[in-house]
Amino acid sequence: MKRVVLFIAMSLDGYIADCEGNVDWLMGQEPQQDDMVSYDEFIKKISTVVIGWNTYHQIITELSPGKWFYSGLKSYVLTHRRLPSTGEIVFVDEDVCKLVRDLQETSSKDIWICGGAAVIRPLIEADLIDQYYISVIPTILGDGIRLFEGKSSEIKLRLVNTKRYNGIVDLVYERRM
Numbered sequence: 001m002k003r004v005v006l007f008i009a010m011s012l013d014g015y016i017a018d019c020e021g022n023v024d025w026l027m028g029q030e031p032q033q034d035d036m037v038s039y040d041e042f043i044k045k046i047s048t049v050v051i052g053w054n055t056y057h058q059i060i061t062e063l064s065p066g067k068w069f070y071s072g073l074k075s076y077v078l079t080h081r082r083l084p085s086t087g088e089i090v091f092v093d094e095d096v097c098k099l100v101r102d103l104q105e106t107s108s109k110d111i112w113i114c115g116g117a118a119v120i121r122p123l124i125e126a127d128l129i130d131q132y133y134i135s136v137i138p139t140i141l142g143d144g145i146r147l148f149e150g151k152s153s154e155i156k157l158r159l160v161n162t163k164r165y166n167g168i169v170d171l172v173y174e175r176r177m
Contacts, residue, residue: 001104001105002047002048002103002104002107002108002109002110002111003110003111003130003131004100004104004110004111004113004123004128004129004130004131005042005045005046005110005111005112005113005129005130005131005132005133006113006120006123006124006129006131006132006133006134007039007042007112007113007114007133008113008114008115008120008133008134008135008147009023009026009134009135009136009137009168010134010135010136010137010147011025011136011137011139011140011141011144012136012137012138012139012140013140013141013142014146014147014148015141015143015144015145015146015147016115016116016117016144016145016146016147017116017117017144017145018141018143018144018145019143019144019145021054021058021116021145023058023063025137025139025141026137027137028137028138028165028166028167028168029138029166029167030166030167033165033166034166035165035166035168037163037165038133038135038163038165038170042112042133043073043112045109045110046073046109046110046111046112047073047074047107047108047109047110047111048073048074048075048076048103048107048109048110048111048112049070049073049074049075049076049111049112049114050075050076050078050096050099050100050103050111050112050113050114050119051075051076051077051078051114051115051116051119052077052078052079052115052116052118052119053077053078053079053080053081054116054118055114055115055116055119056075056077056079068088068089070088070114071088072088073088073112074088074090074107075088075089075090076090076092076099076103077089077090077091077092078092078093078094078096078099078118078119079091079092079093080093095122096119096122096123097122097123097126097128100113100123100128101128113129116145117145117146117147117149120147121149121150124148124155125150125152127155127175129175130174130175131160131172131173131174131175132157132171132172132173132174133170133171133172134147134170134171134172134173135168135169135170135171136168136169136170136171137167137168138167138168155175156175156176157173157174157175157176158173158174158175158176159171159172159173160172160173160174
């Protein structure tokens with residue numbers, strides 16, 4: 001079965017977006033430097049993206065309008081909206097845990113859980129995430145949408161890698177069996 005990987009950035013105080021859902025703070029300490037160092041290596045191992053409607057909408061309207069940022073990957077967008085799917089983007093209205101379990105059987109490479117919180121939290125609660133790849137951004141937001149909130153039981157992790165660049169620290173953990 002393919003691994004399920006949460007690859008996400010959060011502020012130093014644990015938020016993945018500010019109170020309005022904005023992510024314009026997602027950059028290192030020197031804005032002109034390349035902050036895609038880890039992403040470029042990570043994406044080579046991925047064939048499938050699972051993403052919620054809010055994150056998808058933010059990508060197509062703010063972050064990359066006019067061009068799908070994850071071209072070449074099969075993207076599953078969780079939404080209650082009835083929208084026509086394309087060859088690369090599939091709109092689904094189903095339980096995220098069931099979707100991910102099904103994708104583990106059919107995906108050619110690892111599965112990236114892209115966001116947002118409503119997609120991530122049920123997968124954490126069901127202990128379906130195999131690897132946590134978290135980029136800690138040198139920003140303290142003070143409030144917003146937390147990455148880890150409401151988890152009712154402990155998940156033990158093992159640190160497998162760290163990397164730092166432009167004030168960002170990447171932490172890579174896997175579940176301890």
